[in-house]
Amino acid sequence: MSVIEELMAALGNAVLTGDRITERYRSDASLSGRTLPLAVVRPGSVDEVAVALKICNAHGQCVVPQGGLTGLAGGANPRAGDIAVSLERLSGIEEVDATASSMTVLAGTPLEVAQRAAEDAGFLLPIDLGARGSCQIGGNLATNAGGIRVIRNGVARDNVLGLEAVLADGTVVSSMNKMIKNNTGYDLRQLFIGSEGTLGIITRAVLRLRPLPTGRLTALCALDSYSEVVTLLKRAQQELPGLGAYEAMWESYFRFNSEADGLRLFESCPAFAVIVEQDLQGHDAESERFEAFLGRALEDGVIGDALVAQSQKEAQAFWRIREGHALDRLPLLLNFDVSLAIGDIGRFADECGQALRAKFPEAHVSFFGHVGDSNLHIAFSDPGATEETIHAVDDIVYALVGTYRGSVSAEHGIGLLKRDFLHYSRSPAELELMRRIKSALDPNGILNPGKVLGSV
Ligand SMILES: Cc1cc2nc3c(=O)[nH]c(=O)nc-3n(C[C@H](O)[C@H](O)[C@H](O)COP(=O)(O)OP(=O)(O)OC[C@H]3O[C@@H](n4cnc5c(N)ncnc54)[C@H](O)[C@@H]3O)c2cc1C
Known part of the structure; x- marks a missing residue:
């Protein structure tokens, strides 16, 4: 029997072929995928994931795990002849354990559904x-997703207590631990987190929950220099126990997005604008403490001006500028997601901006990021951009990241699109060890081949 016949015999309607494979399975949100998969398997249980992988492994059939397909690195894109395993039917909250402050979810559960279930339980x-x-929990863990709340509770991997994954040969490895402390040998769950579907298919997870904030205080601050952005960050980390977000925008980014929204929030556009947000825990005098923190920073000249949102609507207006949706209207927008030591980010942005503007004088170049998490985003758009422009911009940005010993991917992963630049951030010994781990777990190389490491 062919691999498709065997899959159909074992899983019936869970296997899509021919016209039943819709456009959706072609690409993640990078829109870089060009090919539909040979078939799509949509398992409805962990056992079905295991059966599908066992059959594919026996046939040497390559498999691409697909979550919510919101990835930005091409990691879930199939090649011609690949079979996609979509986790969309493996969805649901299995348990919220209020005593352990944890929730157990199936990997295909959309993040927002899991967030709501946690909130309904008061977490x-x-x-x-x-x-x-x-996006799905499985995809979030496979990419070790970040986001705007990392400064308080860490990246995805910091919020996982237990994990279950299916190996290439169909073995189910269940480490569904609920304990915070567990030093019993290698931490297998962390092997799968951030592995972008190359070591196993994540099927379930135990996630760590935190107390639900009772509200939020949001301020938008104007600053003159990057060193003041860092000073304010250090003060906020020391003085605001509930610091929930710290987001910096360089002048060109802030100007472009506030003008696009028709907003003029400061008399003149500051060199840096920073959103500082505090999660409220229902303690006494939290607002007073927040205002005193801003007052001291103003008095000491760390910030030139500060606006405190008086309503949720005002806070949303600050966040809209940071989210920068107006940039999406620029032609051929390239988004970079890199990490650097916090003290280096200002110099890096200056050098990177100069290098890009020298080569592409007509281009829009702007910087913003989760500075507290050492994460910088770069937006680049040039009306006359060609394929060659994209390569040239990649080379300028990633070579400079390499010079600064930074990371070519802070949040989005390596997938396909950053694979050729991985060597800027990982040593030959590290890459070799990654290849050995891949060969040990997936000796036939069927799991998401070509992603992260290229051919093993
Ligand atoms: C508007 C927008 C905003 C975004 N903001 C952020 C952000 O702030 N921070 C951030 O980190 N990312 C961000 N992203 C990127 C993306 O949302 C994340 O990478 C997300 O975690 C991907 O989840 P997904 O379910 O969509 O995975 P997919 O895109 O389907 O897959 C991503 C990778 O994970 C693998 N994979 C998926 N599911 C599994 C599984 N169950 N087991 C094993 N491997 C699997 C795939 O093979 C692929 O390599 C953003 C994307 C968009 C479109």
Whole structure:
């Protein structure tokens, strides 16, 4: 029997072929995928994932795990002849354990559904990102997603207590631990988190929950220099126990997005604008403390001006500028997501901006980021851009990241699109060890081949 016949015999209607494979399975949100998969398997249970992988492994059939397809690195894109395993039917909350402050979810559960279930039980699920309505918990863990709330509770991997994954040969490895402390040998769950579907298919997870904030205080601050952005960050980390977000925007980014929204929030456009947000925990005098923090920063000249949102609507207006949706209207927008030591980010942005503007004088170049998490985003758009422009911009940005010993991917992963630049951030010894881990777990190389490491 062919691999498709065997899959159909074992899983019936869960296997889509021919016209039943819709456009959706072609690409993630990078829109870089060009090919439909040979078939799509939509398992409805962990056992069905295991059966599908066992059959594919026996046939040497390559498989691409697909979650919500919101990834930005081409990691879920199939090649011709690949079979996609979509987790969309493996969805649901299995348990919220209020005593352990944990929730157990199936991997295909949309992030927003899990967030709501946590809130209904009086908890915060701290993993949060703009794609929350479509991305899935399994995809969030496979990419070790970040987002705007990392400064308080860490990245996705910091919020996972237990994990279950299916290996290439169909073995189910269940580490569904609920304990915070567990030092019993290698931490297997962390092996799968951030592995972008190359080591196993994540099927379930135990997520760590936190107390639900009772509200939020949001301020938009104007600053003159990057060193003041860092000073304010250090003060906020020391003085605001509930610091929930710290987002910096360089002048060109802030100007472009506030003008696009028709907003003139400061008399003149500041060199840096920073959103500082505090999660309220229902303690006494939290607002007074927040205002005193801003007052001291103003008196000491760390900030030139500050606006405190008086309503949710005002806070949303600050966040709209930061989200920068107006940039999406620029032609051929390229988004970069890199990490650097916090002290280096200002110099890096200056050098990177100069290098890009020298080569592409007509281009829009702007910087923003989760500075507290050492994460910088770069937006680039040039009306006359060609394929060559994209390569040239990639080379300028990633080579400079390499010089600064930074990371070519802070949040979005390596997938396909950043694979050729991985060597800027990982040593030959690290890459070799990654290849050995891949070969040990997936000796036939069937799981998401070509992603992250290229051919093993
Ligand atoms: C508007 C928007 C905002 C975004 N904001 C952020 C942000 O702030 N921070 C951030 O980190 N990312 C962000 N992203 C990127 C993206 O949402 C994340 O990478 C997300 O975690 C991907 O989840 P997904 O379910 O869509 O995965 P997919 O795109 O389907 O897959 C991503 C990778 O994970 C693998 N994979 C998926 N599911 C599984 C599984 N169950 N087991 C094993 N491997 C699997 C795939 O093979 C692929 O390699 C954003 C994207 C968009 C479109």
